[in-house]
Amino acid sequence: MKQYAYYPGCSLESLAKDYQLSALEVSRALGLEMREIEDWNCCGATAYFPVDELLAYTLVARNLAIAEKTGLTDFVAPCSACFKNAYYTNAYLKKDPDLADHVNFALEEDNLHIAGIMNVRHLIEVILEDVGLEEIRKRIAHPLKGLRIAPYYGCQILRPRKDHEEVENPRYFEDLLSAIGAEPLEYASKTRCCGASLIITNRKAALEMVRILLKEAIDRGADVIATTCPMCNVNLQVYQSQVNREFGTEYSIPVMYFTQLMGMALGIASHRLGVAREPVPKAREAVTA
Numbered sequence: 001m002k003q004y005a006y007y008p009g010c011s012l013e014s015l016a017k018d019y020q021l022s023a024l025e026v027s028r029a030l031g032l033e034m035r036e037i038e039d040w041n042c043c044g045a046t047a048y049f050p051v052d053e054l055l056a057y058t059l060v061a062r063n064l065a066i067a068e069k070t071g072l073t074d075f076v077a078p079c080s081a082c083f084k085n086a087y088y089t090n091a092y093l094k095k096d097p098d099l100a101d102h103v104n105f106a107l108e109e110d111n112l113h114i115a116g117i118m119n120v121r122h123l124i125e126v127i128l129e130d131v132g133l134e135e136i137r138k139r140i141a142h143p144l145k146g147l148r149i150a151p152y153y154g155c156q157i158l159r160p161r162k163d164h165e166e167v168e169n170p171r172y173f174e175d176l177l178s179a180i181g182a183e184p185l186e187y188a189s190k191t192r193c194c195g196a197s198l199i200i201t202n203r204k205a206a207l208e209m210v211r212i213l214l215k216e217a218i219d220r221g222a223d224v225i226a227t228t229c230p231m232c233n234v235n236l237q238v239y240q241s242q243v244n245r246e247f248g249t250e251y252s253i254p255v256m257y258f259t260q261l262m263g264m265a266l267g268i269a270s271h272r273l274g275v276a277r278e279p280v281p282k283a284r285e286a287v288t289a
Helices: 017-029 053-068 080-095 097-110 123-131 133-139 172-179 203-219 230-238 240-247 258-266 281-288
Strands: 002-006 032-036 074-077 119-122 148-152 224-227 255-257
Touching: 017 032, 017 123, 017 255, 017 258, 032 123, 053 074, 053 080, 053 097, 074 080, 074 123, 080 097, 080 119, 080 230, 119 123, 123 133, 123 172, 123 258, 133 172, 148 172, 148 203, 172 258, 203 224, 203 230, 203 240, 224 230, 224 258, 230 240, 230 255, 255 258
Parallel strands: 002 032, 002 074, 074 119, 148 224, 224 255
Antiparallel strands: none
8 A cells, every 4th residue: 555645735624624524535446545744734725825925835845844754755735725835846846056045044933944855746656656546446346327517626736737748638637527427518717716725815806707617617517526626625615505595596516526436436434435415416416326
């Protein structure tokens, strides 16, 4: 069983506990051992970098330095914001010796040093690359046949561009959903921002962004929207009622983490995936059909 330095981040310890449950259950079922790093701290999310860039890099680098001490090679984050911050901090410290010197000077207070040797990866990337679609298909116990899913990538998992990846029309989320037996839907907004923290500073603009995403997914006939990020999940799920009040709509579509859907297809009990609280009758029908 391959081991990974696992960084849950703040959301998975609080509002996204269902993501935490399902991420760990699915990882175990696929033969991946996620070893949570000790004494980790918040990555700063999207807010801290505009406030103090050097301190923000140091905050993220501390987690990476702790992970380096484990002797493992892969730093895995399920949250897209945490993944983005860790990925670019790791990359920039390698390219900018002056930045690395300043960050390591600060880390000395905690008896830490970052060398930049970790491979920073999102959980969905690990599942696709280290397990693979063919192996996933072999392990599926209850294919989600007939379930129409709108895969929502969001923006932070893709941008800024990493290496030579496809950011305008990625396909890997669709491929994963097909592997678990579901029907992935095409829609234009799958990589558009959902508003995220804009909900704090410009609520009306953020709700309009959520409305567009919900409308496109529903117009395409989606039964469920699948996400890879806690912030996206909250915006698309929790603010549906506010979108309805603001725009006179009647949207009511379940929003689930991709790991919850994978877990159901793998035959993992719903309560172990945090699914019991979710209004997903069509997902349950697909599993029991």
